[in-house]
Amino acid sequence: MKHLVLYAHPNPASFNHAILETTVKTLEGKGHEVVVRDLYDLNFAPVLNGSDFEAFQSGQIPADIKTEQDFVTDADVITMIYPVWWTGLPAILKGYIDRVFSYGFAYSYAEDGSINQLLKGKKGVIINTHGTPKDIYDSMGMTDALQKTSATGIFGFVGMEPLEYMAFGAVPLVDDATRKTMLTQIEDKLNSIF
Template sequence: MNHLIVYAHPNPESFNYAILNTTVASLEEQGHHVVVRDLYKLNFNPILSGQDFETFQKGETPADIKAEQEYITNADVVTFIYPIWWTGLPAVLKGYVDRVFAYGYAYAYGEDGTMQRLLSGKKGFMINTHGTPKEVYDEIGMTQSLKQTSDTGIFEFVGIEPVGHLLFGGVPQVDDAARKEMLVEVQQTVKELF
C-alpha cells in the first residue's frame, strides 16, 4: 500500500517525532511504501489567500497545493500525526486542510445539491498527543469531540474512511517507560490496521 503521512510538529526531538519514526518503521517493515510530508520542514504556507481563491475560480490550482494533492491522490492511506494544541490542529495543519482539501478536489456538490466525497476509497488514520491527562479528556467528552471533528469533520467529509485514531494524553508529565509503552501501542496498531 502507498501511505502518505502528514506530520506537523516543529521540534525534531519531540515525542511526536518518535511516533512518526515508529509509524514509518512499522509500515516499511511490512513492505508498505511511505511518503512523509513534514509541514514545518517544508515551510508549508498555511494561509488560504484571496489569490488562492482567484486561482481556483480560474479553474487552476496553485503549484504548492497541486503538489500536495498529488501526494494524496497517490496514497491508499492518509495518516495525520500531530499534537493537540488548544483542542485542535496546529495552525500549519489546519491551513494544509484548508488549502489542500479544496472544493473540486476533495469534495463538491452535484447539480442536485448532493455532496460528492471525492477522496472515497482511501483510508485515514490519526495519531495525536496532548498535555492534558487522558482521563480528564475522556471524562469531559473532549476525546470524543476530537475524534468527531477530525475523523468525521475532515476525513469522512471528503470520503476518506477513518480506520483508527490514537490519542495519547499527559505526554509531558509521564515518564520514559510510559512513552515507550505508547510507542509499542503505535507499532501494534499500525501492524493490526495495515
C-alpha cells in the same frame, strides 16, 4: 499500500517525532511505501487567501497546493500525526487541510446540494498527543469531540474511511517508560490494521 504521512510538529526532538519514526518503521517493515510530508520542514504556507480562491476558480491550482494534491491522489492511506493545541490541529495542519483538501479536489456539491465525496476509496489514520491526561479529556467528552471533528469532519466528509484515531495524553508529564509503551501501542495498532 501507499501511505502519505502528514506530520505537524516543529520540534525534531519531540515525542511526536518518535511517533513519526515508529510509524514509518512499522509500515516500511511490512513492505508499505511511505511518503512523509513534514509541514514545518516544508515551511508549508497555511493561510488560504483570496488568490487561492481565484486560482481554484480559474483552474490554475497554485504549485504548492498541486504538489500536495498529487501526494494525496497517489496515497491509499493518509495518516496525520500532530499535537493537540488549544483543542485542535496545529495551524499549519489546519491550513494544509484548508488549502489542499479544497473544493473541486476533495469534495464538491451536487445540484441538489448533496456532497460529492471525491476522495472515496482512501483510508485515514490519526495519531495525536496532548498534555492533558487522557482520562480528563475522556470524561469531559473532549476525546470524542476531537475524533468527530478530525476523523469524521475531515476524513469522513471527503469520503475517506477513518480507520483509527489514537490519542495519547499527559505526554509531557509521563516518564520515558510510559512513552515507550505508547510507541509499542502505535506499532501494535498499525500492525493489526495493515
